[in-house]
Amino acid sequence: MKKNNDKRTSSEPGTETPMKAGHSAPRIARLKSLLGELFARQYFSVLATQSEGRLHTSLVAFAATKDLGVVLFATPKATRKFHYLTVHPEVSLFVDNRSNDVADLYRVTGVTISGTAEVPSGPDREAMLRLYLRKHPHMEEFARSPNSALVRVKVRKYDVVTEFQNVMVLEIEGGERLR
Amino acid sequence: MRLILSFREIEEREANLVGGKAVALSRLSKAGIDVPAGVCVTVKAYERFVERTGLGERLSLILDRKSFTELRWEEIWDVSLRIRNLFLNTPLPPDVKAALREGLEQFSGVPAVVRSSSPSEDAAGTSFAGLHESYVNVRGLDSLLDHILLVWASLWSDRALLYRKELGLDVARSAMAVIVQELAAGEKSGVAFSVSPHDPANAAVEAVYGLNQGLVDGTVEPDMWLLERASGKIVDFRAARRSEAIRSVAGGTALAELPESAKKTPPLGVGELARVFETVMKVEALFGGPQDMEWTFKGETLYVLQARPITARARGDGMSEGGEKPWERSDRRSWYLSLTRSLESLKRLRRRIEEELIPGMDADAQTLSGVDVNAMADRALADEIDRRRLIHGKWVDRYWADLIPFAHGARLFGQFYNDTVTPKDPFEFTALLGSEGLEGVERNRQLSEMAALVRNSGELREHLGEKMRSRRFEDIDPAIAARVDGFLESFGDTAGALSWGKGELLALILRLAEAKSARGGAGSRNLEKKTNAFFDRFTGEERERARDLLELGRASYRMRDNDNLHLARVEAQLGKSVEAGKKRLESRGLEAALLDSEQVAQVLRDPSNVPLVKPVPTVAAEPVELQDNPHLVPEKVVTSEGGFRLRARQLTGQPAGQGLAAGKARVILGRADLLEFRPGEILVCDAIDPAMTFIVPLASGVVERRGGMLIHGAIIAREYGLPCVTGVQSATSLIKTGDSLVVDGYLGIVTLEGAGE
Numbered sequence: 001m002k003k004n005n006d007k008r009t010s011s012e013p014g015t016e017t018p019m020k021a022g023h024s025a026p027r028i029a030r031l032k033s034l035l036g037e038l039f040a041r042q043y044f045s046v047l048a049t050q051s052e053g054r055l056h057t058s059l060v061a062f063a064a065t066k067d068l069g070v071v072l073f074a075t076p077k078a079t080r081k082f083h084y085l086t087v088h089p090e091v092s093l094f095v096d097n098r099s100n101d102v103a104d105l106y107r108v109t110g111v112t113i114s115g116t117a118e119v120p121s122g123p124d125r126e127a128m129l130r131l132y133l134r135k136h137p138h139m140e141e142f143a144r145s146p147n148s149a150l151v152r153v154k155v156r157k158y159d160v161v162t163e164f165q166n167v168m169v170l171e172i173e174g175g176e177r178l179r
Numbered sequence: 180m181r182l183i184l185s186f187r188e189i190e191e192r193e194a195n196l197v198g199g200k201a202v203a204l205s206r207l208s209k210a211g212i213d214v215p216a217g218v219c220v221t222v223k224a225y226e227r228f229v230e231r232t233g234l235g236e237r238l239s240l241i242l243d244r245k246s247f248t249e250l251r252w253e254e255i256w257d258v259s260l261r262i263r264n265l266f267l268n269t270p271l272p273p274d275v276k277a278a279l280r281e282g283l284e285q286f287s288g289v290p291a292v293v294r295s296s297s298p299s300e301d302a303a304g305t306s307f308a309g310l311h312e313s314y315v316n317v318r319g320l321d322s323l324l325d326h327i328l329l330v331w332a333s334l335w336s337d338r339a340l341l342y343r344k345e346l347g348l349d350v351a352r353s354a355m356a357v358i359v360q361e362l363a364a365g366e367k368s369g370v371a372f373s374v375s376p377h378d379p380a381n382a383a384v385e386a387v388y389g390l391n392q393g394l395v396d397g398t399v400e401p402d403m404w405l406l407e408r409a410s411g412k413i414v415d416f417r418a419a420r421r422s423e424a425i426r427s428v429a430g431g432t433a434l435a436e437l438p439e440s441a442k443k444t445p446p447l448g449v450g451e452l453a454r455v456f457e458t459v460m461k462v463e464a465l466f467g468g469p470q471d472m473e474w475t476f477k478g479e480t481l482y483v484l485q486a487r488p489i490t491a492r493a494r495g496d497g498m499s500e501g502g503e504k505p506w507e508r509s510d511r512r513s514w515y516l517s518l519t520r521s522l523e524s525l526k527r528l529r530r531r532i533e534e535e536l537i538p539g540m541d542a543d544a545q546t547l548s549g550v551d552v553n554a555m556a557d558r559a560l561a562d563e564i565d566r567r568r569l570i571h572g573k574w575v576d577r578y579w580a581d582l583i584p585f586a587h588g589a590r591l592f593g594q595f596y597n598d599t600v601t602p603k604d605p606f607e608f609t610a611l612l613g614s615e616g617l618e619g620v621e622r623n624r625q626l627s628e629m630a631a632l633v634r635n636s637g638e639l640r641e642h643l644g645e646k647m648r649s650r651r652f653e654d655i656d657p658a659i660a661a662r663v664d665g666f667l668e669s670f671g672d673t674a675g676a677l678s679w680g681k682g683e684l685l686a687l688i689l690r691l692a693e694a695k696s697a698r699g700g701a702g703s704r705n706l707e708k709k710t711n712a713f714f715d716r717f718t719g720e721e722r723e724r725a726r727d728l729l730e731l732g733r734a735s736y737r738m739r740d741n742d743n744l745h746l747a748r749v750e751a752q753l754g755k756s757v758e759a760g761k762k763r764l765e766s767r768g769l770e771a772a773l774l775d776s777e778q779v780a781q782v783l784r785d786p787s788n789v790p791l792v793k794p795v796p797t798v799a800a801e802p803v804e805l806q807d808n809p810h811l812v813p814e815k816v817v818t819s820e821g822g823f824r825l826r827a828r829q830l831t832g833q834p835a836g837q838g839l840a841a842g843k844a845r846v847i848l849g850r851a852d853l854l855e856f857r858p859g860e861i862l863v864c865d866a867i868d869p870a871m872t873f874i875v876p877l878a879s880g881v882v883e884r885r886g887g888m889l890i891h892g893a894i895i896a897r898e899y900g901l902p903c904v905t906g907v908q909s910a911t912s913l914i915k916t917g918d919s920l921v922v923d924g925y926l927g928i929v930t931l932e933g934a935g936e
Contacts, residue, residue, distance in 0.1 A: 027825075028823050028825050029817070029820070031825065032823070103239040103240075103350075105240060159828065163243075163831065165831040165926070165928050166829065167828035167830075168825060168826070170823055170824070170825055171823065173822050173824055
């Protein structure tokens with residue numbers, strides 16, 4: 001898991017890094033490329049699920065489609081997260097690029113993804129799986145195991161936090177979109 | 180590791196430990212040239228201080244708060260003030276303190292100089308000299324330690340932050356060394372260039388009476404000699420108008436009148452001049468390149484204070500280079516550097532502003548208002564527009580050249596306050612600046628008095644309502660008529676490029692009367708008490724200095740607000756002539772609304788040649804050196820695109836006025852929005868123009884795109900005790916009129932209560 005990690009080596013103020021969008025006049029394109037890059041660099045995401053008033057969080061290896069319409073992860077079916085999301089498909093995922101450094105406070109980008117989970121099957125599942133494995137090739141055995149499910153989250157909105165307290169909301173209009 | 184090295188102990192290769200300035204002094208001293216006795220506090224002391232106290236992490240938090248490409252110059256000053264205050268409020272660890280006291284013992288009984296010696300300044304090349312602080316005439320060990328903290332803090336001075344990329348400024352890597360020397364309070368001082376900047380065959384010597392800060396910051400005009408490098412023969416001499424000199428006084432330095440005999444005699448005799456010349460040539464030979472050397476004569480001894488390779492030395496006026504206006508250059512940073520001025524130079528500037536510039540602006544506005552532009556023939560009107568453009572342009576230039584630099588007075592006071600009081604809040608000093616004499620506040624007071632009359636009399640309200648409906652403004656009830664006329668007389672031309680009409684004023688008064696009672700300004704209730712408590716900290720000469728600085732700070736703070744109103748009066752006269760021209764063109768069926776003043780004049784002269792509307796350039800997140808161009812408008816934000824919709828949930832800026840407010844946003848994009856303003860709304864704007872502050876008493880909070888703690892919006896919001904957040908990027912695009920906002924003026928956060936949460 002070493003390649004492409006977003007570890008900062010320099011803390012030079014004013015040095016532009018791809019993760020800094022923050023205060024710049026927010027444009028949709030700018031925010032989308034920020035998200036695309038974050039999702040490419042980060043392997044893991046915290047998934048939040050709920051059922052009967054109980055909340056549950058777990059770490060999942062995730063992938064996102066290029067158009068940002070869908071987020072994917074794989075899970076064994078006998079897990080609490082899978083049980084919860086089948087009962088209650090409204091889920092959230094949190095992705096960030098912190099490096100556990102004090103200076104992270106203003107430098108970190110944190111994204112809450114809100115959407116609806118579903119479990120595709122047939123050719124649809126196969127296409128999604130190929131996409132997922134492109135980012136996580138080592139997960140093939142795990143993801144293709146008979147008891148594993150590939151979960152597709154159709155994204156409704158992204159809450160993007162930069163520079164500690166700047167929060168922008170990127171909403172996706174409409175339903176099914178091209179992948 | 181020893182934290183202090185004497186000049187003798189410093190090795191040439193140790194520039195990273197002691198900085199280039201200390202290495203140069205050490206080399207001069209070893210070569211037998213007289214330099215004032217001194218030592219260097221190495222970067223190790225800075226590093227130990229920053230590491231032990233956890234200051235590094237706190238520095239990162241201040242510096243990372245907002246991306247540097249988005250900071251305005253004024254915000255950079257705010258950042259550096261916060262950092263300066265952080266250093267002053269952080270005690271030295273006991274072992275560092277003990278080591279410094281021991282190593283500096285020799286200076287306990289003599290006046291000293293504390294100077295920066297930054298390794299990064301040298302790494303970046305010598306053109307960045309003067310970015311860090313130096314202090315002259317520091318007395319006593321405790322004061323020495325305080326000033327060492329200030330020099331350390333100046334690693335992050337506003338000037339250094341402007342050049343952070345070139346300097347490679349980095350919390351984890353950058354450090355500062357400090358030179359402590361005995362003060363050589365010379366009778367005459369100056370600068371010598373081994374090669375004249377204008378003629379490679381000659382050397383140049385400049386000399387003043389007293390200390391040479393006056394020369395370096397442009398306050399005191401020097402005598403100047405050109406000498407042939409080969410022979411030392413004098414080839415040219417230019418005498419100065421000698422009148423004053425900088426001398427050391429308790430707590431620093433001050434400008435003093437010269438005795439008559441000195442006014443008539445050049446500071447240097449022929450023999451002394453020859454010695455300065457010989458020394459600078461010797462220094463050039465020592466360092467192997469043309470040198471710029473600061474020197475002083477104390478008695479018979481010629482001391483070299485500093486030597487460095489020749490660069491373009493920044494002068495106090497910022498006007499030295501070429502004919503281009505420095506604030507119109509593509510890289511404005513050298514102009515920003517020139518805005519940091521001394522007390523003496525600002526006092527002089529104040530006289531010029533109060534005695535010449537403001538009366539001049541008013542006189543021009545007065546004269547122009549007596550000219551009836553509507554009665555002019557086309558060609559005469561075109562000429563009149565051009566004439567007014569020139570007059571207005573002249574005052575805009577004065578505004579940049581003199582009035583903006585004068586704003587530094589409030590900062591200078593702020594620094595002095597923080598140095599002497601060391602408050603927790605670096606902006607506590609603004610409470611002492613007061614609001615007396617702010618024309619905007621006076622205007623608001625008159626408005627609220629008229630509103631109170633209307634509020635308390637149903638009859639009057641009825642009467643004015645009727646006037647509004649019939650749009651007939653004659654025969655206003657005498658209970659208020661004189662006040663209305665008086666108001667229009669004094670402030671009619673200050674509401675922006677266009678003037679107030681009576682109808683608009685009455686509409687505003689009625690609106691103000693709807694509010695239960697508009698806020699009053701904080702006034703002078705506690706001001707006197709606070710002022711006296713501040714003065715009580717000082718005695719003797721120091722007290723005079725405190726008084727001088729506060730007086731200057733107040734004048735600067737007032738002027739910061741008032742100058743715009745005076746300029747607005749001139750601008751209104753230009754506007755009137757342009758409006759008359761446009762009306763005329765439109766009555767003939769020409770499209771004139773979007774033409775600028777120059778184009779209106781052109782079409783009046785030649786109606787067959789209607790020019791294209793000029794495109795309005797936009798401003799993105801432009802770096803500071805390109806900012807504040809008055810011709811730029813904020814970048815448009817795209818909020819809907821390809822199935823995605825973007826909205827803001829929370830925006831951050833600087834906490835410029837404490838408090839918490841919740842209410843509906845009123846986004847000010849034009850004059851019409853101002854007149855729509857309802858009591859209790861939150862004012863959201865690009866930049867509060869002093870001409871629009873009349874609605875502030877109606878607002879419950881202020882959000883401003885332009886950042887800074889001393890900008891109009893922040894000043895006026897604090898005056899009315901309103902929560903205020905400045906420096907909110909794209910505020911007027913991301914926030915819409917009617918959005919529910921929470922303004923957190925403690926943390927500098929604006930939250931939008933969004934739909935769909």
